[in-house]
Amino acid sequence: MKHLIKILPFVYCLVFITCGKQTVEPIDTASLNLSFRATYGEETLVLDNQKEYDYEGKAVRFSKVNFYLANLVAINDDGETELSEVQFIDLTLTHNTSTEAEIGTVRSFSKVPIGEYKYFGLGVGVPNDLNKTNPSDYATSHPLGANNSSEYLEDWNGYIFVRIEGEYDKDGDGFGSNDIAFSYQVGGRENLYRSVEFESTLIFSAGETVNLDFELDIKQLFTRPAGSLIRIIDYDPTDINEERQIIMNNFEQGAFQLK
């Protein structure tokens, strides 16, 4: 027995070390699922250039849609509760078929502090302080790290906030090498970052899960204030300055909605 007492602390230690992760804590937090789906007007958006959509009489198809969201917060009269500093949402991974597209890209957060909130807030893009960093500053798998270095542009010294790619049947005779493979890369600059607040009564109760479904309408994103659609041209970042402003403004003005 004496020996047993001697080794007991050891045993506790071992049990603690091996099972530390399993200790059950009383649940006083909630969970949150955010889902992101894209549409083109009323239609579900299917990527991989599989589906043709009408672009003022000509055909367009899409291959990639991805964007950064930052500073995700729940807001009430007492202030803000931060849920995440930055997220990379790549719809390309979840919009290859219409069935998948209906589900969308989901981000789950556990340990959300309980409480009642009136707004859900987020920024589209990478806020200025983070936009001054680059992939070398992070572990490879961080949203701003080397695994997403495609989203960092050396010539901007900043990140691509929103990327939308596809093809546009410019000559109207079916897709081919005479048409336009476009890559709309928007971001890099402070004045393109957009903060959006969604009004919604959010009740996070202990042990409960709240689901928030976001929908992004790519057609609306490409719509000018006057109602017509923006030009589609080959990739050349300096030529689409005006279009970039329009795309980012549309995130605030209804193209991005909480359903």
Place this chain on the structure above:
Amino acid sequence: MSCLFRNNYSLLLLILVLFACKKESRPTVITNPPITDAKDLSDISYNPVAVEIPNAFPLPVMDIPVDNPLTEAGVELGRFLFYDPLLSGNERMACADCHLPKGGFTDNLAVSKGTDGIAGLRSSMSLINAGYFTKGLFWDGRIKTLEEQALLPVEDVIELHNDWESVVEKMQVHNDYPTRFRKAFGINTTNEITKELAVKAIAQFERSLISFNSKYDRVVRNEAFFEEDELTGFELFFDEPNGLPDAECGHCHNAPLFTVNQYFNNGIDSVGSLEDFKDKGLGAITNNPFDNGKFRAPSLRNIALTAPYMHDGRFQTLEEVIDHYNEGAHFADNIDPLIKTRGLGLSEQNKKELIAFLHALTDTSFVNNPAYQNPFE
């Protein structure tokens, strides 16, 4: 730990620990059936020394799997295994025969030949900074981790053409490996040598292959300056606004790794439809026709050393590669928008400048690092 298990309470302890986490408990030691009479190794000292990954700026922090931290003895064992023809069926070929340091860890062949002299379908890949390639390995991304990858060449008939059972058997009775395995992984008997431990060691060695001393890196660290042509090449590569054409390379081969670890169709094949690619690449893995003909954009670090180029080694020189991007890209339904079928508009001078920049990605200190060379020589 070993002294703990020598006392009378070891069994009690073990039961307690196992019991306490019954649901999650996994066997930690995988023991092969004793093919040979196991030898006790516990008298050999086991003092693992962690390898500190150097601050390799501008390289990022490497994500290292928690169950395979780098130790000095582990990396060293990995180096021996990597260079040892014992891994092949006829004991003639080692990993290193297709991944040679002087070839930037490739074999400089269009497609690799295995230990029986049979040619494979694809070109060997550089292992430089392989520890950072965490979005799929191989040209088509079919494998996730370096540990998983290292299991394959041994049993691949057009590579090492062997079976792990016989490799393990040879390692267990070897005059050197049992000690090395003991020092690397703390095993107690020779029959605890397994293929799982062997590939862990190889993966550790591969994660130690870090290159961050090219001229480019030194310029980024303000330790050197580009020559005029290298600087213009840099600007072309990264589309810097300098009034010259954009070469768009940086989109897919971005710093700091000079790859974005993603899969693209860069237009090297002329096909009628997406079903016509001779090698479907990523599409053969995902079964998504839109992925046919997409391959991983490889890192361009040390690219001057790894000719010939592309997954099938079709281009002999960097000049041919640039000519492809500048004027030879073929349209397909999944061609990447940053590959211009109408060409990039680079002049002869621009092409030379771009190549000068690609040469600035060569890191001779890496290639000649004694820690990476053949330990049997």
